[in-house]
Amino acid sequence: MPPIENDTGKNDLKSQIQLLIDSNQVMVFSKSYCPYCVKVKDLFKELKLEFNAMELDLIEDGTNYQDMLLEMTGQKSVPNVFINKTHVGGCDKTLQAHKDGSLQQLLCAETEAYDYDLIVIGGGSGGLACSKEAAALGKKAMVLDYVVPTPKGTTWGLGGTCVNVGCIPKKLMHQTAMLGTAIQDARKFGWEIDEKVKHNWDTMKDAVSNYIGSLNWGYRVALRDKNVNYVNAYAEFIEPHKVKATNKRGKETFYTAEKFIIATGERPRYLGIPGDKEYCITSDDLFSLPHCPGKTLVIGASYVALECGGFLAGLGLDVTVMVRSILLRGFDQEMANRAGEHMEEHGVKFLRKYVPIKVEELEAGSPGRLKVTAKSTESDEVIEGEYNTVLIAVGRDACTDKIGLDKTGVKVNPKTGKVPVSDEEQTNVPHIYAIGDILEGKWELTPVAIQAGRLLARRLYGGGKLKCDYINVPTTVFTPLEYGCCGLSEDRAIELYGQENLEVFHSLFWPLEFTVPNRDNNKCYAKIICNKLDNDRVIGFHYLGPNAGEVTQGFGTAMKCGATKEQLDNTIGIHPTCAEIFTTLEVTKSSGGDITTSGC
Amino acid sequence: MAHRLLVRRFWTLSSKDLRCLPVSSSSSFSTSLQSSRVPVLSRSLALASLRRAASFNVQDHDDFDVRVIKSELPVLVDFHAQWCGPCKILGPRLEKAVAKQSGKVTMAKVDIDDHTDLAIEYGVSAVPTVIAIRGGDVIDRFVGIKDEDELESFVSKLIGK
Numbered sequence: 001m002p003p004i005e006n007d008t009g010k011n012d013l014k015s016q017i018q019l020l021i022d023s024n025q026v027m028v029f030s031k032s033y034c035p036y037c038v039k040v041k042d043l044f045k046e047l048k049l050e051f052n053a054m055e056l057d058l059i060e061d062g063t064n065y066q067d068m069l070l071e072m073t074g075q076k077s078v079p080n081v082f083i084n085k086t087h088v089g090g091c092d093k094t095l096q097a098h099k100d101g102s103l104q105q106l107l108c109a110e111t112e113a114y115d116y117d118l119i120v121i122g123g124g125s126g127g128l129a130c131s132k133e134a135a136a137l138g139k140k141a142m143v144l145d146y147v148v149p150t151p152k153g154t155t156w157g158l159g160g161t162c163v164n165v166g167c168i169p170k171k172l173m174h175q176t177a178m179l180g181t182a183i184q185d186a187r188k189f190g191w192e193i194d195e196k197v198k199h200n201w202d203t204m205k206d207a208v209s210n211y212i213g214s215l216n217w218g219y220r221v222a223l224r225d226k227n228v229n230y231v232n233a234y235a236e237f238i239e240p241h242k243v244k245a246t247n248k249r250g251k252e253t254f255y256t257a258e259k260f261i262i263a264t265g266e267r268p269r270y271l272g273i274p275g276d277k278e279y280c281i282t283s284d285d286l287f288s289l290p291h292c293p294g295k296t297l298v299i300g301a302s303y304v305a306l307e308c309g310g311f312l313a314g315l316g317l318d319v320t321v322m323v324r325s326i327l328l329r330g331f332d333q334e335m336a337n338r339a340g341e342h343m344e345e346h347g348v349k350f351l352r353k354y355v356p357i358k359v360e361e362l363e364a365g366s367p368g369r370l371k372v373t374a375k376s377t378e379s380d381e382v383i384e385g386e387y388n389t390v391l392i393a394v395g396r397d398a399c400t401d402k403i404g405l406d407k408t409g410v411k412v413n414p415k416t417g418k419v420p421v422s423d424e425e426q427t428n429v430p431h432i433y434a435i436g437d438i439l440e441g442k443w444e445l446t447p448v449a450i451q452a453g454r455l456l457a458r459r460l461y462g463g464g465k466l467k468c469d470y471i472n473v474p475t476t477v478f479t480p481l482e483y484g485c486c487g488l489s490e491d492r493a494i495e496l497y498g499q500e501n502l503e504v505f506h507s508l509f510w511p512l513e514f515t516v517p518n519r520d521n522n523k524c525y526a527k528i529i530c531n532k533l534d535n536d537r538v539i540g541f542h543y544l545g546p547n548a549g550e551v552t553q554g555f556g557t558a559m560k561c562g563a564t565k566e567q568l569d570n571t572i573g574i575h576p577t578c579a580e581i582f583t584t585l586e587v588t589k590s591s592g593g594d595i596t597t598s599g600c
Numbered sequence: 601m602a603h604r605l606l607v608r609r610f611w612t613l614s615s616k617d618l619r620c621l622p623v624s625s626s627s628s629f630s631t632s633l634q635s636s637r638v639p640v641l642s643r644s645l646a647l648a649s650l651r652r653a654a655s656f657n658v659q660d661h662d663d664f665d666v667r668v669i670k671s672e673l674p675v676l677v678d679f680h681a682q683w684c685g686p687c688k689i690l691g692p693r694l695e696k697a698v699a700k701q702s703g704k705v706t707m708a709k710v711d712i713d714d715h716t717d718l719a720i721e722y723g724v725s726a727v728p729t730v731i732a733i734r735g736g737d738v739i740d741r742f743v744g745i746k747d748e749d750e751l752e753s754f755v756s757k758l759i760g761k
Contacts, residue, residue, distance in 0.1 A: 209683065213684075217727070220716060224720050
């Protein structure tokens with residue numbers, strides 16, 4: 001890169017350098033081959049100090065950096081050491097400062113000057129777990145949490161997505177729907193129930209909200225008991241070590257911390273078509289909707305879409321799902337399609353290969369009437385439909401664009417808003433970490449965020465070494481027929497290992513409890529993907545059937561222990577259960593053998 | 601995907617502490633609940649009604665200061681929540697027990713979600729929590745449900761009978 005001549009370029013470079021100085025407790029501008037630099041870096045290693053070393057000989061515009069450092073400090077040689085934003089100098093001066101104690105002073109002065117050891121931005125599962133762990137390890141920790149209301153005005157309490165508008169209400173409403181099925185089954189088992197069985201949305205919604213209210217309070221109390229300072233305010237970085245917190249009355253307060261953890265999570269994406277924010281709802285609104293949604297169009301085929309569409313249909317509502325291309329992107333496609341087929345057989349309508357282009361209100365009300373216009377993704381065909389409620393579930397966006405990350409230098413993927421981190425959840429700015437749904441290429445699951453947050457706090461403050469393991473994470477999609485999985489999808493396994501190196505064992509099965517009501521025969525399905533090159537180790541586990549979460553959890557442990565097909569075969573099943581199918585899988589997919597089952 | 605650990609921990613406590621046993625609300629309690637949900641009740645109106653009513657809803661921290669901490673009479677503070685079933689049973693019982701003392705004690709109702717800071721400050725972990733305050737000092741407290749007799753003796757103790 002040529003020397004920088006123009007002022008803009010110079011100013012950019014200057015602010016880049018200043019950012020490095022401001023955001024690193026110890027910043028060393030160094031050259032990889034310089035023995036004095038090595039000496040200084042060794043000193044910091046010996047003192048167990050976190051430092052950021054920039055090797056000027058290894059970067060393209062290193063000489064420009066050196067010129068600018070000369071301008072800024074009057075020192076051209078390396079190492080050029082800064083501690084807590086103060087210029088210390090080269091090797092001799094740094095060693096001298098260590099000897100006479102001024103280095104220690106510089107280090108301590110600033111640490112004490114921060115209000116907190118750790119500020120966590122976001123009071124979801126990950127943020128709460130991490131802050132409590134840090135406080136338990138004796139650190140002064142703060143959580144800043146604020147829920148920006150949805151376009152419909154919905155808001156909620158402490159605890160993040162999972163607790164308020166995710167896993168918890170979702171599973172409770174899924175349970176509501178399953179009880180409806182159970183009532184139907186019950187008649188076949190001899191229960192005499194009135195023909196007319198009705199569901200009351202308000203009763204369910206209030207019961208769910210009440211439970212969530214108690215959870216919100218429980219989290220608040222836990223923070224008090226663990227000595228975590230909690231402030232209900234929107235946090236924005238204004239400097240690398242300083243945030244501005246704005247509460248709901250608009251009052252601004254400023255806090256500084258030595259370290260930060262960004263755990264702001266994600267919020268539902270809108271379509272960007274006329275009428276979407278005005279008339280449509282998202283999962284953020286659904287669980288506390290003040291009225292029964294009535295005839296509903298679900299837009300999207302994410303797990304959120306299928307789960308919500310599934311339980312709404314289970315409550316007896318008329319549900320249509322509009323799908324642009326495939327179901328459950330990222331999941332095993334065979335399983336996704338089987339789960340979708342089951343929904344279709346149970347009355348959910350699918351509009352495939354359509355995208356909505358506008359939503360209009362025909363009549364206001366609770367619920368009102370909406371007209372949705374959509375066009376085919378394959379032709380010029382345009383269709384219209386009328387619904388009471390339109391639920392958008394086309395994905396979620398990371399909440400990283402309005403928290404002042406540009407003031408810190410934290411790199412964000414400009415396309416997705418996701419934050420890339422090291423395997424220790426550290427961003428490119430050493431004192432800022434990130435956990436949870438905003439991480440690039442990681443799982444968007446509450447227990448993963450909790451684990452990552454807790455382990456991060458232990459590594460930062462408790463001498464912990466363990467890193468969060470993002471491999472073989474079990475999870476479950478609560479579609480009407482639940483889908484649990486762990487490890488690789490068949491599609492991904494083929495990509496990674498090649499079809500010839502895999503053996504896929506599979507089977508349909510009929511849960512005993514479905515036999516008397518005589519429903520869903522040979523709809524449940526089990527599949528494992530084994531790596532032939534590695535002792536038939538199980539690298540993918542897939543289960544479509546009742547209680548998928550309960551079934552999958554234990555197999556997740558087995559896979560963590562490196563379970564092989566032989567070990568599954570040697571395991572004795574529990575009879576009669578669904579899970580036992582995994583101890584008797586015999587038919588390989590490549591054989592094309594019959595996988596329907598009958599009898600014991 | 602559930603928030604297992606924390607949820608479990610919370611519920612373990614709750615069953616032990618009667619933090620919030622799900623009890624279906626009975627319609628006879630609905631009026632008192634509604635009134636506690638209406639913060640539009642102006643201060644002056646609230647103060648005026650104080651002279652007659654034995655119980656009142658705390659409006660904010662200052663209100664708590666004036667009507668509870670600086671109260672000449674002993675005060676029972678009922679920390680409750682909308683989502684708490686047992687609170688809906690205890691509230692009316694408490695009001696009755698307080699009313700029986702004909703003006704020797706008052707009752708302050710604090711919704712912990714509307715006035716979280718107060719609840720946190722007074723160490724409320726589970727609801728219902730009832731705190732007895734005399735001359736600004738907490739002199740007694742209990743958590744969970746009590747029957748009418750127990751409440752009566754709790755109140756009597758407070759007014760020094």
